[in-house]
Amino acid sequence: xxxxxxxxxxxxxxxxxxxxxxxxxxxxxxxxxxxxxxxxxxxxxxxxxxxxxxxxxxxxxxxxxxxxxxxxxxxxxxxxxxxxxxxxxxxxxxxxxxxxxxxxxxxxxxxxxxxxxxxxxxxxx
Numbered sequence: 001x002x003x004x005x006x007x008x009x010x011x012x013x014x015x016x017x018x019x020x021x022x023x024x025x026x027x028x029x030x031x032x033x034x035x036x037x038x039x040x041x042x043x044x045x046x047x048x049x050x051x052x053x054x055x056x057x058x059x060x061x062x063x064x065x066x067x068x069x070x071x072x073x074x075x076x077x078x079x080x081x082x083x084x085x086x087x088x089x090x091x092x093x094x095x096x097x098x099x100x101x102x103x104x105x106x107x108x109x110x111x112x113x114x115x116x117x118x119x120x121x122x123x124x125x
Contacts, residue, residue, distance in 0.1 A: 012045075013044070013045045013074055014043075014044075014045060015042065015043070015044045015045075015074060015075075015103070015104060016042070016043045016044075017040055017041070017042050017043075017104065017106050017107065018040065018041050019038070019039075019040060019041075020039040020040060020041045020051060020123070021125070022037070022039065022123045022124055022125045023035075023036075023037050023122075023123075023124040024036050024037075024039040024051055024053060024121070024122065024123050024124075025120075025121075025122045025124075026053065026058075026113050026118055026120070026121050026122075027118065027119045027120050027122075028062070028083045028085050028086040028090055028093075028118045028119050029083075029085035029086055029119065030119070031059075031062065031085060032059075033058060033059045033062040033063070033083065033118075034053045034057055034058045034059070034111070034113070035057055036053050036054055036057035038054050038057065039051050039052060039053050039054075040052040040106065040107060040110060042104075042107060042112075044074070050112050051112065051113075051121060051123065052107050052110035052111065052112050053110060053111050053112070053113070054109060054110055054111075055096070055109045055110065055111055056109075058094075058111050062083060062084075062085060063081040063082070063083055063094060064081060064082045064083075064084055065079070065080075065081050066080045066081060066082050066091070066092055068080040068092045070095075072097075074101070074103075074104070075097050075100050075101060075104050075107070076097050076099060076100045076101045076104075077097070077098070077099065078095050078096070078097055079095065079096055079097075079098055080092040080094065080095050080096075081093070081094040081095075081096070081111075082094075083117075083118070086117065086118065086119075089116075089117055090117045090118065091117075092114075092117075093113060093114050093117035093118055094111050094112070094113050094114075095111070095112050095114075096110065096111045096112070097110075
């Protein structure tokens with residue numbers, strides 16, 4: 001994947017998306033459920049960066065879609081998945097913007113994981 005940096009202008013809420021040049025894995029209950037070298041890093045305003053993994057690099061059979069949904073005025077409608085193997089701790093542990101706003105269209109078909117709802121998110125440079 002070529003180096004790409006997308007910066008969304010906005011003095012009060014900047015969003016920066018860039019390719020993460022690293023090997024990223026996500027594990028739950030001793031099982032790797034995501035493994036990629038094509039992750040994105042999204043920095044939004046003053047929040048910590050979030051790693052987004054391509055859906056094709058996530059073991060979708062390990063996830064269960066939920067009815068939980070949220071809306072972000074900057075990114076759009078957000079859908080959630082739980083990870084049954086992680087029990088109650090992993091409810092709504094994964095989120096995705098299936099039809100994000102045009103300004104952040106790069107995260108379409110990517111998924112993010114709450115660090116406190118999985119065992120580990122490893123990033124090896």
